[in-house]
Amino acid sequence: MVNRGCSLLFIIIYAFIFCFGFSKPQMVPAVYVFGDSLVDVGNNNFLPLSIAKANHPHYGIDFPTHKPTGRFSNGKNAADFIGEKLGLATSPPYLSLVSKANKNNASFMGGVSFASAGAGIFDGTDEIYRQSVPLTKQVDQFSTVHEEMTKEVGAAALQKHLSKSIFVVVIGSNDIFGYFQSSGLRKKNTPQQYVDSMASSLIVQLQRLYDGGGRKFEIVGVGEVGCCPALRLKNKTECVVEANYWAVKYNEGLQSMLKEWQLKNEGIVYSYFDTYAAIHHLVQAPASYGFTEVKAACCGLGELNARAPCLPLSNLCSNRQDHIFWDQFHPTEAASRIFTDEIFDGSSGYTSPINMRQLVTA
Numbered sequence: 051m052v053n054r055g056c057s058l059l060f061i062i063i064y065a066f067i068f069c070f071g072f073s074k075p076q077m078v079p080a081v082y083v084f085g086d087s088l089v090d091v092g093n094n095n096f097l098p099l100s101i102a103k104a105n106h107p108h109y110g111i112d113f114p115t116h117k118p119t120g121r122f123s124n125g126k127n128a129a130d131f132i133g134e135k136l137g138l139a140t141s142p143p144y145l146s147l148v149s150k151a152n153k154n155n156a157s158f159m160g161g162v163s164f165a166s167a168g169a170g171i172f173d174g175t176d177e178i179y180r181q182s183v184p185l186t187k188q189v190d191q192f193s194t195v196h197e198e199m200t201k202e203v204g205a206a207a208l209q210k211h212l213s214k215s216i217f218v219v220v221i222g223s224n225d226i227f228g229y230f231q232s233s234g235l236r237k238k239n240t241p242q243q244y245v246d247s248m249a250s251s252l253i254v255q256l257q258r259l260y261d262g263g264g265r266k267f268e269i270v271g272v273g274e275v276g277c278c279p280a281l282r283l284k285n286k287t288e289c290v291v292e293a294n295y296w297a298v299k300y301n302e303g304l305q306s307m308l309k310e311w312q313l314k315n316e317g318i319v320y321s322y323f324d325t326y327a328a329i330h331h332l333v334q335a336p337a338s339y340g341f342t343e344v345k346a347a348c349c350g351l352g353e354l355n356a357r358a359p360c361l362p363l364s365n366l367c368s369n370r371q372d373h374i375f376w377d378q379f380h381p382t383e384a385a386s387r388i389f390t391d392e393i394f395d396g397s398s399g400y401t402s403p404i405n406m407r408q409l410v411t412a
């Protein structure tokens with residue numbers, strides 16, 4: 051009897067370790083995500099008129115379900131990996147939580163993603179066509195969520211919850227692309243005015259999140275946008291220098307405004323990630339990360355697989371692990387995983403003033 055009891059206990063303990071031992075402990079109460087297609091986990095699938103959707107093959111081919119999910123990736127994206135690092139499930143899309151199916155039982159306390167492919171810091175013309183939810187509108191949605199959570203747990207508990215949660219903001223690339231595609235914008239603003247205005251407009255939205263209770267911010271700068279396959283087509287497969295130059299200028303302006311913003315507001319902690327430097331290093335030294343193809347997209351058509359979007363009939367590379375770019379604009383799962391490792395541990399020195407691991411305990 052004793053022996054059997056013992057071995058049963060042993061089995062239970064063993065099962066417990068097996069089931070839970072490998073999952074990471076939850077490090078923060080929740081993650082609230084704002085941004086564009088780099089972190090969209092399915093919001094745009096709920097925009098009936100939007101064509102900015104990753105709801106068809108070959109998107110999702112390496113996702114655990116092997117099905118398209120709305121992520122602009124062959125598999126997971128940075129939002130998923132950030133969740134994993136923090137021991138949390140990926141924050142679900144806001145538009146799924148308020149959809150008919152979930153309306154009555156959804157909670158926002160476990161985190162929400164407001165990110166929408168095509169979104170910019172500025173409300174673009176795409177808003178008219180309801181192609182995406184721009185940042186301002188994402189923050190409006192957060193205000194709605196804030197009211198709901200206040201009803202659910204009360205103001206004091208909510209403040210505590212939000213002050214320990216992480217607010218992730220990944221945006222700006224679409225504004226830069228927009229500027230170089232629109233002669234109207236170029237006539238109205240010099241590039242310097244434009245990138246300054248991007249950064250100051252972002253701070254306005256961050257301030258709204260702070261006023262709503264956010265304290266811990268993960269802010270991701272704009273990447274080396276001139277080197278994505280779509281832009282390389284404009285320069286004989288080389289990077290477009292001007293787009294990269296203004297991405298850097300924007301990032302510089304943003305970093306100095308973030309410092310000022312922190313000084314003006316009690317209790318803000320943030321980690322800034324220099325995506326530009328991170329991608330630049332991947333493109334310069336791909337072999338050290340296991341990549342062999344830095345220019346061409348994995349999924350697409352024509353030169354660099356960048357003449358057409360990733361569609362069911364597009365070419366698909368056989369090894370998604372050796373490509374940095376998945377489609378015309380977006381990184382592969384493999385590249386996103388590397389960026390997230392760097393965001394979290396700051397191992398390559400691309401985070402300032404602290405990395406995300408320090409942000410958690412700050």
Ligand SMILES: *[C@@H]1O[C@H](CO)[C@@H](O)[C@H](O)[C@H]1NC(C)=O
Nearest residue numbers: 147151152153154155156157
């Ligand atoms: C809400 O309930 C429905 C029906 O039971 C279920 O399918 C859905 O997954 C639930 N949603 C959430 C967010 O728990």
Ligand SMILES: *[C@@H]1O[C@H](CO)[C@@H](O)[C@H](O)[C@H]1NC(C)=O
Nearest residue numbers: 284285286288289290291292
């Ligand atoms: C095209 O690429 C070359 C080589 O990197 C660079 O010198 C040149 O400035 C680029 N042109 C444009 C328009 O970006």
